[in-house]
Amino acid sequence: MSSAAEQKAVREDARVPKGPGPVVWPGAPTPLGARCRVGPDGVAGTNFALWAGGAEAVELCLFDAAGSETRLALTELTHEIWHGFVPGVGPGQRYGYRVHGRWDPWTGARWNPAKLLLDPYARAVDGDYARLGLPPEVYGHVRDWPQQHVADTVRDERDSAPHVPKAVVVQDDDDWSDDRRPKTPWPDSVIYELHVKGFTKLHPGVPEHLRGTYAGLAHPAAVDHLVRLGVTAVELLPVHQFAHEDHLLRRGLTNYWGYNSIGYFAPHAGYSSSGTTGQQVGEFKRMVRALHAAGIEVILDVVYNHTAEAGELGPTLSLKGIDNRGYYRLQSDARRYADYTGCGNTLHVVQPQVLRLITDSLRYWVTEMGVDGFRFDLAAALARSFHDVDMLSPFLAVIAQDPVLRRVKLIAEPWDVGNGGYQVGAFPPLWTEWNDRYRDAVRDFWRGALPDVREMGYRLSGSSDLYAWGGRRPYASVNFVTAHDGFTLRDLVSYEHKHNEANGEGNRDGTNDNRSWNCGAEGETDDPEVNALRLRQLRNLLTTLLLSTGVPMLVAGDEMGRTQGGNNNAYCQDNEISWLDWTLPEDPGRAQLLALTRRLLALRHRHPVLRRRAFFSGRPQRADGLRDLAWFTAEGAEMTEADWYAPAATLGLYLSGRDIPGRDARGDQVTDDSFLAVLHADHRPVDYVLPGPPWAESYELVLDTSREDQSRAPGTVHRGGETLTVAARSVVLLRVRG
Known part of the structure; x- marks a missing residue:
């Protein structure tokens, strides 16, 4: 034998x-x-x-x-x-x-x-x-x-x-020994959502052959803008290999945003300047290294809820032909697909091989591609065990126990399009969430559509009504006023209706619930009063966002007043509609908007009271009876319960920095300045009585959004008890003295 x-x-x-x-x-x-x-x-x-x-x-x-x-x-x-x-x-x-x-x-x-x-x-x-x-x-x-x-x-x-x-086939033995991840704590984070191609496609400081690529984003001219702005993380729209839908290609368009993944391990080849037979992997890694060297984390927007193969009438590109029943959720009529995403199919995450595909992909991007976190598109679809959203689902359970993934930043888009899919505030500890209730409240406040100020009170102070459970903290709320999906900040104050004709769908696509106000004219105008009001509203929105408790997210270009011409669904516009126009700061008003954004972010980084690690208690912190958070009416009196239910356009927010929960690097109690922020959304000015002792002996003006040039704002001192005239539709921030 x-x-x-x-x-x-x-x-x-x-x-x-x-x-x-x-x-x-x-x-x-x-x-x-x-x-x-x-x-x-x-x-x-x-x-x-x-x-x-x-x-x-x-x-x-x-x-x-x-x-x-x-x-x-x-x-x-x-x-x-x-x-x-x-x-x-x-x-x-x-x-x-x-x-x-x-x-x-x-x-x-x-x-x-x-x-x-x-x-x-x-x-x-x-x-x-x-x-x-x-x-x-x-x-x-x-x-x-x-x-x-x-x-x-x-x-x-x-x-x-x-x-x-x-x-x-790719061979890569990079051990990342020369890389130093920033590891910015959640409370200190500021997220900047950008598109790899659109960010640098028109950037004059980036060599032309690198524009619109990973290498272009890694170029010092691009990185310098991020550093000077003061953001701590970039959130990249999808960079997994994606495909274009047939209906777009036949109209001469493409899927610009990339929410149509087909390769969960491959960096999208269209963003490579160095080649597509493996070179894109090294180029992506060099981009990550360059951002890390500047102290900026890299977060990927990932689309594991569906693929580019659509429904039963879609193409056969990968998973559908490998094992259709093993990868996709099917209806009782197995010829049809269960669609919780609005894109024709839904990955069957309960299946072990699908869960393995997703987690293997996530670990690969962390350990071998160097990324620092993920934003999960339509995350509720991933949390469906069978039909209902289940916060004890296999996907969430695996993430929670994985020694690699539980250590990175995890952001949920906490909804999908299926029944019961809206899950804002429901994701478990370890996760942060896009807070669309913050978005809606801030938009409604500044356009004068809130019936009372209760909602604004919760959103400005960290949304404790949504997140103060299970040990979650204020940074569970990713605050945003705009995102890639919807109006830009400039368009939010310039259009009341979407203008998506360029998409070729008869203006039927995109949401109608924009909560926008055009300030008196639809679209671009030569009216100086309308344009001045729009710039003021931009300053109000940015200031509100960057003073709120939670993690702020900016969209690339909003700090410069970028417009998409009223298109609120530019997913298929790979052109000047979507690309950042770097000539915008040449306009004085937009240059001042950029300067204000930088100043606000610097202020946020300097003052822990603006990026708290724990929710406000609303209770006295010392014997003098001062609380860590207090709310004041225009008369200088603390708000009563009746005030919260009454219509109001003015809200005063007192943030005490005397005893902030937590310790510094030496173990000492963290203390900071205290601030009073007055938000006034009415079209008429208001006489606001500044709270006197014990809240403050006097106040120093830090910024006033009614002024176009903020460089002249600081330094003015007002006594406690004094009446301050707050201009129509403006935010005033004052530092407490004494």
């Missing part, structure tokens, strides 16, 4: 194709994806591993520079993972998969080996989808079948390989 080693050699020899061409050895089922390594007998090559649970066969397809395809059968199957080691294959090799199985859409089975599939674990992607519309070859079904009611049930046998991007 032969030895075990001899038997193994015979089995391996039987799997090696005879004659010229690549061979396949058994390889290993882990890690998933394509990994360069040294195989048996010191032979270098690449191990390929693909989870395809219900498949009958899997072919690995290798492509040379000319596009010629070589197909290799993966015959090893371990725990539903098909795998093989191919000697001689190294970095830069382009590849894909063909997966064989039943075609039975009525039961959710949509295997079609005629379709080349992207590896879900691909670390780089080369190529793009057609620019004039997705060809019928990329659909698993016969797209042009005459009977539309069964169109998705007839299998298309045409080869999709010539029409789809290819995965790329």
Whole structure:
């Protein structure tokens, strides 16, 4: 009887194709994806591993520079993972998969080996989808079948390989030993949401060949703006490899925002200046290093709730052809998809292989790509165990116990489009949330639409009504007035109605609930009074945001008065509508707006009372009876319960810095200045009585948004008990003296 080693050699020899061409050895089922390594007998090559649970066969397809395809059968199957080691294959090799199985859409089975599939674990992607519309070859079904009611049930046998991007083998041994992560505590964070391409596409200080790329964002001219502004983190709109929807391509548009992911490990190749056969990985890492060196964290906006394959009438690009039932939520009629995202499909996160895909991807971006946190698009969809949103769902449980992921910044967009999907304030400790109630309250206050000031009181002071449970802190609230989705700050004060005609959807897309006010004229105007009022409202909104308790988020360009011409859904506008116009600060009013934003952020960084680590108690902190937070009417009296329920356009907020919860680096009690902020939204000025002793003997004026030039504002002193005239629609901030 032969030895075990001899038997193994015979089995391996039987799997090696005879004659010229690549061979396949058994390889290993882990890690998933394509990994360069040294195989048996010191032979270098690449191990390929693909989870395809219900498949009958899997072919690995290798492509040379000319596009010629070589197909290799993966015959090893371990725990539903098909795998093989191919000697001689190294970095830069382009590849894909063909997966064989039943075609039975009525039961959710949509295997079609005629379709080349992207590896879900691909670390780089080369190529793009057609620019004039997705060809019928990329659909698993016969797209042009005459009977539309069964169109998705007839299998298309045409080869999709010539029409789809290819995965790329990447070898990268970077250990990040020279990188120093900023690790900014949550209370000290200021987030700046930006688009990698749009931020630098028109930047005159960035070399033209680098504009709109990872390298462009890493350029000193781009980084300098972020540093001088005073933000601590950039939140990048999706940089996972994404695809464009067919309906956009046919209108000559693209998915500019990128919320249409197809590769959760691959940096989007369209943002690379150095190449797309693996070079994009190194370029992304160099960008992260440059931002880290400037003290700026990198947060990714990630889209794990759905993919670019849409519903049953969508293309077959990756997961749909690997194991449709294993990756997507299907309805009781398995031919149809459960759609909690509004994008045609929803990933079935309860399935172990889907949960593994997501968490492996997240860990990869932290440990190997250097990022510092994530903002989860439509996070409620990820928290659905079966149909209902469940805060004890497998996804949230896995994140909470993962030694890597529980240490990074986690931001939820706490809603989806399904029933019960609105979950603001419900995510567990460890998570922060986009607080749209803050957005709505601030917008309504400054346009004069709040019935009373109760909502503003909660939002300005950290939203304790939403987050003061389970040990959560004020920084659980990510405060924002604008985001990528909706009006820019400038458009919020310039338009009352959306103007999305450029999107080609008859202005039907985008929300109608803008809570905006055009200050008397719709759109751009030459009226100096309207333009002056708009600039004042911009100063009011920015000042309110940056003085509020919680984590502020700015949108790139808002600090310079960027406009999208009233488009509140510019997801498909890869042009000047969306790109930042760096000539804006040449306008005096917008230059002063930028200066005010920098000054407010510097003030926030200097004063712990403006970025508290714990909620206000509202109770006396010392024997003198002063509380850490107090509210005052225009008459200088503390607000009563009746005042909170009464219509009001003026709100006085006293922030005591005498005893702030927490200790400094030496272990001493943190103390700070105290401030009085007066927010006045009425169209008439108001005589405001400044609270006297014991609150303050006098006050020093720090800023007044009624003044265009804030450099002349500081220094004026007012006595406690004095009446201060607060200009119409303005914010006054005073520092307590004595």
